[in-house]
Amino acid sequence: xxxxxxSLSKKFLTIIPxxxxxxxxxxxxxxxRYPIGSYDVLRVLISPFFPSLSMDIPDVAKQLILRVRLPxxxxxxxxxxxxxxxxxxxxxxxxxxxxxxxxxxxTSGAGFGAAIALLLQSxxxxxxxxxxxxxxxxxxxxxxxxxxxxxxxxxxxTLMGILVGSLFSSLTSLLKYIADPLDTLPAITFxxxxxxxxxxxxxxxxLSGMTLLGTFFLWLIRWRLNVLxxxxxxxxxxxxxxxxxxxxxxxxxxxxxxxxVSVSGVIGWVGLVIPHAGRLLVGPDHKxxxxxxxxxxxxxxxxxxxxxxxxxxxxIPLGVLTGLIxxxxxxxxLRRNRPGW
Amino acid sequence: xxxxxxRIVMSLVIMIxxxxxxxxxxxxxxSTTEIAxxxxxxxxxxxxxxxxxxxxxxxxxxxxxxxxxxxxxALYQAYFPGEAPVFVETNADLAVFTRDTNNGERPExxxxxxxxxxxxxxxxxxxxxxxxxxxxxxxGQKVLIEAGELASTLTLRDQAGxxxxxxxxxxxxxxxxxxxxxxxYSVNAEDRLVSASYLGARDPFGAEVMGKIDPRxxxxxxxxxxxQEDFNIEQAASLDPDxxxxxxxxxxxxxxxxxxxxxxxxxxxxxxxxxxAVQLTGKIFGPNPSAYADAWVSYYNAVSSQIEExxxxxxxxxxxxxxxxxxxxxRVASGDMYQTDMINIAGGVSVSEALxxxxxxxxLEQVVVWDPDVIIVPPYGGASVExxxxxxxxxxxxxxxxxxxxxxxxxxxxxxTPAPDSVLGIVWLAERLHPDLVDLDCSEEADYFYNTFYxxxxxxxxxARICEFE
Numbered sequence: 001x002x003x004x005x006x007s008l009s010k011k012f013l014t015i016i017p018x019x020x021x022x023x024x025x026x027x028x029x030x031x032x033r034y035p036i037g038s039y040d041v042l043r044v045l046i047s048p049f050f051p052s053l054s055m056d057i058p059d060v061a062k063q064l065i066l067r068v069r070l071p072x073x074x075x076x077x078x079x080x081x082x083x084x085x086x087x088x089x090x091x092x093x094x095x096x097x098x099x100x101x102x103x104x105x106x107t108s109g110a111g112f113g114a115a116i117a118l119l120l121q122s123x124x125x126x127x128x129x130x131x132x133x134x135x136x137x138x139x140x141x142x143x144x145x146x147x148x149x150x151x152x153x154x155x156x157x158t159l160m161g162i163l164v165g166s167l168f169s170s171l172t173s174l175l176k177y178i179a180d181p182l183d184t185l186p187a188i189t190f191x192x193x194x195x196x197x198x199x200x201x202x203x204x205x206x207l208s209g210m211t212l213l214g215t216f217f218l219w220l221i222r223w224r225l226n227v228l229x230x231x232x233x234x235x236x237x238x239x240x241x242x243x244x245x246x247x248x249x250x251x252x253x254x255x256x257x258x259x260x261v262s263v264s265g266v267i268g269w270v271g272l273v274i275p276h277a278g279r280l281l282v283g284p285d286h287k288x289x290x291x292x293x294x295x296x297x298x299x300x301x302x303x304x305x306x307x308x309x310x311x312x313x314x315x316i317p318l319g320v321l322t323g324l325i326x327x328x329x330x331x332x333x334l335r336r337n338r339p340g341w
Numbered sequence: 342x343x344x345x346x347x348r349i350v351m352s353l354v355i356m357i358x359x360x361x362x363x364x365x366x367x368x369x370x371x372s373t374t375e376i377a378x379x380x381x382x383x384x385x386x387x388x389x390x391x392x393x394x395x396x397x398x399x400x401x402x403x404x405x406x407x408x409x410x411x412x413x414x415a416l417y418q419a420y421f422p423g424e425a426p427v428f429v430e431t432n433a434d435l436a437v438f439t440r441d442t443n444n445g446e447r448p449e450x451x452x453x454x455x456x457x458x459x460x461x462x463x464x465x466x467x468x469x470x471x472x473x474x475x476x477x478x479x480x481g482q483k484v485l486i487e488a489g490e491l492a493s494t495l496t497l498r499d500q501a502g503x504x505x506x507x508x509x510x511x512x513x514x515x516x517x518x519x520x521x522x523x524x525x526y527s528v529n530a531e532d533r534l535v536s537a538s539y540l541g542a543r544d545p546f547g548a549e550v551m552g553k554i555d556p557r558x559x560x561x562x563x564x565x566x567x568x569q570e571d572f573n574i575e576q577a578a579s580l581d582p583d584x585x586x587x588x589x590x591x592x593x594x595x596x597x598x599x600x601x602x603x604x605x606x607x608x609x610x611x612x613x614x615x616x617x618a619v620q621l622t623g624k625i626f627g628p629n630p631s632a633y634a635d636a637w638v639s640y641y642n643a644v645s646s647q648i649e650e651x652x653x654x655x656x657x658x659x660x661x662x663x664x665x666x667x668x669x670x671x672r673v674a675s676g677d678m679y680q681t682d683m684i685n686i687a688g689g690v691s692v693s694e695a696l697x698x699x700x701x702x703x704x705l706e707q708v709v710v711w712d713p714d715v716i717i718v719p720p721y722g723g724a725s726v727e728x729x730x731x732x733x734x735x736x737x738x739x740x741x742x743x744x745x746x747x748x749x750x751x752x753x754x755x756x757x758t759p760a761p762d763s764v765l766g767i768v769w770l771a772e773r774l775h776p777d778l779v780d781l782d783c784s785e786e787a788d789y790f791y792n793t794f795y796x797x798x799x800x801x802x803x804x805a806r807i808c809e810f811e
Contacts, residue, residue: 033706060709063737068705121723180543181570183668183722190672190702197671197704200734313693314701315671 013281014288017295021077024302028073029065031310036061067201075199076305077298078211079260080270084297085218086253087271088278088290092225093246094158100271101257103158104250105165107268109138110261112168115175115188124198127191128262132206135258138164139250154246193317194265196305207263214256215294221249222290229286267318269326270297276333400424400468404433409458413437415488416454420475434464435472446643447789452477453632455490477629479533482510497624500614501589501606511583511625517567518588521607523753523760524622525586527637527794528630531555535580536563540754541721547753554753554797572597584625612682615759616641637794641764644781645686648771651779652688661774663689664713664740665757667700668722670729671708675701679759680717687770688779689715705734715774716740720751747773750783750807752791752799765790769808783808 029045030038040057044065047054054062086101094103101107113134117127145160146153172192179185227235228242235242261267277300278293301318304325308316403426405413410428417426437460440451451459454476462469475481485491486509495507514533516522519540525531539562542551551558566573572593577585585597589608597604605625609618616638623634652660663684665674674680675696684691692711693701716738718724726746735741749757749766756766768786771779784804791799 033704033710060737063734064706064709067734067737068709177570180722181568183724186672186700187668187722195702197702200732309704309706313703313707314696315704315707317702 010282010285010288014292014295017278017281017292017299019295021081021295021298021302024299025073025077028076028302028306029069031306032064032069033310033313034061034064036065041065071201071204072196072199072305072309073302075196075204075207075263076302078204078207079196079264079267080274080297080299080301081215081294082211082256082260082297083267083270083301084274084278084293084295085215085290086256087297088275088286088293089218089225089249089253090271091275092229092286093249094154095229095231096158097276098272100269101253101261102165102268102271104142104161104254105138105163105168106135106254106257107261107266108165108168108172109141110135110258111192111266112172112175113137114191114262114265115172115179118187118191119175119179119184121184125203128203128206131262132258134168135261136254138168139254139258143250153243190317191265193319194267194322195308195315195318196264197309197315199263203263207259210256210259214252217252218249218290219294221245222286225286225290264318267301267322269322269330270301273326273330273333274300276330280333401434401464401466401472402427402429402432403435403437404429404431405437406439409437409439409455412455412458412485412488412490413460415490416476416481416484417472419481419484420472434462434466435469436461436463446640446647447793448636448639450632450636450793453629454481455485455628456631458628459632477627479510479512479627482627486510491627495624497605497621499589499604499606499621500608500618503604503606505603505605507584507603507605507625510627513580513582514584514586515563515567515577515580515582516586517563517572517591518569518586518607519754520609520758520760521586521588521618521622523762524607524619525626526554527619527761528623528626528633529794529796530622530626530630531557533626534561535582536561536567536576538564538568540758540760541751542753544721547751550797550803551753554795574600577602586622586625609759610677610679611759612641612645612679612686615679615763618759619761633794637761637764640790640793644764644768644786647781648686648688648767648775648779652771652775655688655778657690661689661714662692662711663770663774664692664708664711664716666716666718666724666729668719668724670718670724670732670735671704672700672702675699679763680757683757683763683767683770684717687767687774689770689774705737709737712738713740714745716746717757717770718746718748719757720749720755724748752787752803752807761794762790 030036030041040054040061043054044057044062047062083101087099090101090103091097091099110131113130113132114127116134117130122130139161142157142160142164145164146157149156172188176185176188179188224240224245227238227240228245232242235245274297275289275293277296278289281296282288282292304318304321308318308321400421403413405428414426418424437458439457440459451461452473453459460473460476462473482491486493491509493509495509497505497507499505512533513535514525515535516525516537519538522534522537522539525534525537534557539551539558541547542558542562563576566576567587569588569591570593572591574596582603584603584605586605586607589606591606594604594606605621607618607621609615619637620631620634623631665680665684666672667674673693673696674691675698676691676694677697678699681691681694692713693703716729718726718729726748729735729746730741730744740746749755750769752762754760754762756762756769765783765787768781769783771781772783787804787808788799791797
């Protein structure tokens with residue numbers, strides 16, 4: 001009876017972040033530098049179905065909501081969810097609470113890819129493509145590198161990820177050094193700090209496809225993460241091929257992270273902090289932790305992005321805000337919350 | 342044990358060999374100093390000694406104010422050794438007199454050998470023309486310094502507030518700051534450059550035109566050695582410069598000051614500082630460059646006041662609201678930047694005036710709040726009008742719907758940077774913002790400007806290319 005109660009409340013707690021994300025999503029549509037009343041926003045949202053309802057709203061406001069705010073907030077939601085989910089999954093399979101999506105160098109690789117495209121003054125979609133491809137390349141390199149060494153593959157993979165990450169960071173620094181300080185350098189710096197400014201409906205397609213499929217996959221395998229985090233031998237005993245499973249998770253999280261990073265730029269800390277926040281809320285059981293982390297990631301990034309786009313006339317880089325808010329948050333969580341990891 | 346010792350000795354030997362090899366590679370090549378020297382000697386004026394003619398009567402006659410005759414005599418005797426100038430009252434080949442050279446809206450600049458003292462060739466005398474070139478050259482400056490007509494050292498306060506002592510004449514200059522290079526060209530002192538960073542000479546068109554403006558451009562282009570971020574000490578030492586001109590924001594100033602290099606710093610992010618910078622550049626190089634600098638300042642002021650007069654009837658609300666974007670559509674110029682001053686002079690209002698710092702990243706929503714009448718795109722960094730006009734999101738703005746998005750032109754230096762060319766940027770902007778009020782024509786002004794300040798006979802095709810407006 002007690003167990004049922006606990007599991008019910010856990011289910012409830014798990015749903016909270018998701019409900020919160022949905023509510024915040026709608027609320028965020030009403031805030032912005034351009035003042036639009038919340039009732040007007042709602043009318044605009046349903047205007048595709050009931051055009052007569054929003055006749056009196058100026059065209060600018062409608063366009064702003066449908067073409068600028070909606071894709072951007074949707075993007076924040078997807079990127080946040082993706083980072084929360086991948087962070088949780090990677091922390092589970094690496095059995096390390098200090099892991100985030102960049103563990104295999106995907107972010108550094110994507111940063112390099114974007115920097116090189118920005119240096120060559122490519123169009124925005126070329127920048128995204130280049131970031132995506134180099135993100136995958138980095139992980140592939142780390143993976144191939146780990147094959148050089150036979151034993152304890154996961155440890156070597158981690159090491160290789162760090163090495164490849166540093167390699168791409170150095171290459172990015174080299175590009176920044178070469179870049180013209182008047183035009184390409186600020187563009188590269190801004191990209192490396194992360195921003196959702198460039199999100200439009202057209203580049204949301206890949207992101208949403210990857211994120212939805214990936215998140216669904218992570219949600220499906222959430223209980224296996226519990227098994228994997230016990231250790232390889234235990235997983236084998238319970239009928240799971242740990243190597244194969246981990247490989248799948250790495251492939252999926254890499255694709256998700258690369259597609260997220262390629263539109264948003266480098267946003268640190270979300271993938272690291274959110275799983276801890278999730279553990280504080282629902283405990284270490286991945287059955288609940290995974291959906292909670294996904295929801296919390298979305299909430300966190302929508303909030304951060306709201307601040308980034310409304311606080312000042314100038315856009316504040318997301319990487320700055322996630323760091324400023326994420327680091328103290330992690331400290332508090334690690335201090336006050338000592339659940340089993 | 343022995344094995345290891347041998348290895349260590351071997352590796353030491355190899356290292357020494359490598360070092361020696363490096364050294365010999367260095368000495369095999371002709372040093373860059375030599376190259377620079379030969380280059381310079383080919384561009385130098387006719388040598389002063391070999392002109393030997395039996396005829397003793399003067400090569401040309403000179404009419405000169407009494408106070409200037411001693412200076413002219415010194416120059417003449419230095420250029421034609423053993424000869425004396427013949428001064429006449431009227432019908433002289435050469436007229437020498439004092440005059441303010443910087444008057445008028447579009448001043449004509451005459452060869453100036455002392456402050457306000459100009460020398461004009463009134464006939465076709467070849468000798469007289471060569472003499473004028475000598476009089477305004479660094480060699481002529483030396484003669485005038487020896488004769489006590491010009492000061493041998495000059496102390497100027499640079500824009501970082503340092504007192505810089507300059508031994509005249511300054512003959513070998515490194516410019517590691519693109520705008521400063523443009524200052525040097527516009528005061529007609531580009532022959533003193535031994536290495537320079539350029540503004541806007543990276544793209545093929547800019548490089549091509551720069552090569553036509555100055556045939557030495559490919560040789561003195563020194564961007565791989567000298568920029569605001571980077572300063573190659575070895576290369577600088579090998580060039581043996583009298584002076585290094587750079588931005589006050591250069592990152593290597595600390596290093597350079599420890600090496601006691603002679604530095605002159607510029608920090609010109611607004612019109613007043615820009616005018617001061619150009620005038621300082623003139624003063625560094627002597628009377629003739631100074632005349633060019635003064636002429637440029639008076640031209641700049643003439644353009645500004647003409648626009649001010651012709652738009653005086655407009656109230657603050659009637660002035661067009663301008664958004665000046667950067668290399669990306671959502672990057673805008675702050676109020677601290679020169680672009681904002683240009684917009685104000687051209688009779689507009691910058692919507693992003695309240696922002697501070699350098700380029701600011703913003704979001705589209707903020708642009709909608711500002712609702713600009715006109716959007717200006719810069720001519721560098723891959724920025725394009727299409728990036729804005731073809732974006733579905735930007736169609737929200739009236740300025741985009743009504744196609745009032747324009748790209749600032751450039752010849753070599755972009756017209757929106759704090760360089761002398763920016764006066765044309767102001768003309769061009771005023772023409773776009775107030776087609777009915779302001780009576781200035783980009784083509785005419787570009788023709789005057791490049792002919793006068795860059796001594797570049799700009800072809801009509803290039804004028805059409807930069808000033809064309811659909």
